[in-house]
Amino acid sequence: MRIGDLSRRTGVPVPTIKFYSREGLLPAGQRTSPNQVSYSESHVRRLKLIRAMLEVGGLSVAAAREVLAKVDSPFTTIHGVLGVAQSAITRPTAEREDDEGRRAQAEREVAELVKRHGWEVKPENPGWKALVQIVVTYRDLDREDLLALLDRYADSAGELAVAELAVLEDVPGADGKVEGAVLGTVLGDAAMAALRRIAQEDVSGRVRPTRHSA
Amino acid sequence: MRIGDLSRRTGVPVPTIKFYSREGLLPAGQRTSPNQVSYSESHVRRLKLIRAMLEVGGLSVAAAREVLAKVDSPFTTIHGVLGVAQSAITRPTAEREDDEGRRAQAEREVAELVKRHGWEVKPENPGWKALVQIVVTYRDLDREDLLALLDRYADSAGELAVAELAVLEDVPGADGKVEGAVLGTVLGDAAMAALRRIAQEDVSGRVRPTRHSA
Structure with missing residues (x-):
């Protein structure tokens, strides 16, 4: 889906999606042509998780980035993720x-x-x-x-x-x-x-x- | 006691005590002569309570002021104080x-x-x-x-x-x-x-x- 569809699906405005992407919270979409980027269901889910952490949990962007880096690490254990989320x-x-x-x-x-x-x-x-x-x-x-x-x-x-x-x-x-x-x-x-x-x-x-x- | 003694007793620096007083968190001391103000045990206790709220509880100065205003009200009930502290x-x-x-x-x-x-x-x-x-x-x-x-x-x-x-x-x-x-x-x-x-x-x-x- 395009960034506009991603925005409609999640209720997150396009500039905010771009901000999360620049800040390293949301992985980049897949470039399908020189001026088009495509996003998947995993981007929808990630955006919902980001909003949960920032808006409901009250985490800063820097703290959320640290937690998500751990989430994305292939060697992550529950124990390890808990530790980072806790800190x-x-x-x-x-x-x-x-x-x-x-x-x-x-x-x-x-x-x-x-x-x-x-x-x-x-x-x-x-x-x-x-x-x-x-x-x-x-x-x-x-x-x-x-x-x-x-x-x-x-x-x-x-x-x-x-x-x-x-x-x-x-x-x-x-x-x-x-x-x-x-x-x-x-x-x-x-x-x-x-x-x-x-x-x-x-x-x-x-x-x-x-x-x-x- | 003088403001210097109050500072020593509580570990709160004199400028910080003055700041809390200006911000309405700490009641004024009693003026005993044109250039001397005297503080009591109730000021020691209040300073400890202020530190607990700000440093350990993470309250803002404005939030602490609101809670303390309720604490100081003569018509306060536990139910009422709890409500203000919760908010x-x-x-x-x-x-x-x-x-x-x-x-x-x-x-x-x-x-x-x-x-x-x-x-x-x-x-x-x-x-x-x-x-x-x-x-x-x-x-x-x-x-x-x-x-x-x-x-x-x-x-x-x-x-x-x-x-x-x-x-x-x-x-x-x-x-x-x-x-x-x-x-x-x-x-x-x-x-x-x-x-x-x-x-x-x-x-x-x-x-x-x-x-x-x-």
Whole structure:
């Protein structure tokens, strides 16, 4: 199909398609004559995946490019794609110099939590560093009560990861598995956050109102 | 204490403290003489809360200002603070014109999911709109398999919301409850995302490697 058909099929304007192509997100079409380029069904699918990552997942163009390069690598494993997708959507947390002692303590606590849940992961995992900063912050504010919730979050995260990977195992082709790993990471996070908003509104609406002391 | 002591206590540089004050995040100190302003323990705590929201939660200054205005309102309830904190951290999703029919279908599906879980929430909930866009995207990519996971996410979100609100109920003062609601929303999301990274790496590492078809 021509670029105009690709645009109609996907709802992505022609200049945007050209931008994605220049930025290396969308592979070039096949040149069929000096002034005509032809696009296939795989371009339709790729454009939908790009929109999912950028518009719903909130990834930057650079982050999406990195994820798609991994997706297109012939030696990609689900484990490898997950790692890249994870790094791409994890906002780097600012480390502060004044935190050194507290950071070392938080590092130990996160390592213990990981061990307690029987997880085998490298400390370079982007979630690990983020979690250390969260522990430092809770402790800084003396919120041991909220810190105690981390094991509950961890239980849920573990159950969801098993369910997510079971879905990927059932997908027939490797391409579908890899795409599923990207979407599961990027959109799965967004879905979980959205459902937390809904559940929190429901539960907090049932709590009897407490006036805030002035 | 003077602004220099406040800076030392919190690790926040003096110019940054002045910036937060100008931006309306930090209440002014008390002027004790023509060229001296005194800060209290409440300023120390507020600065820590500001850093948690900006640096760990990733909120913009404008979003943090909105949340803190609600925190400082004498008529604030946990339900009200949660609503403002939720809106502040939810990235608005782009609605696309070509999606109208699919959007209406996704709206119905989200309404059914909410009903199925017995939740009482308004469709203006920021999570609701985000979830509709996620459903549209999964369906656009024919990923019914990932769509089927939403009820699992919803179960976990529901359990966590109950645990989170139980913690808030146990906090003695209203101020602590309100602060806890802000932190639980902002840092709770970040903690859940971080733990998902860790659990996913663990589970995907146990799956036998699948070479990606070229």
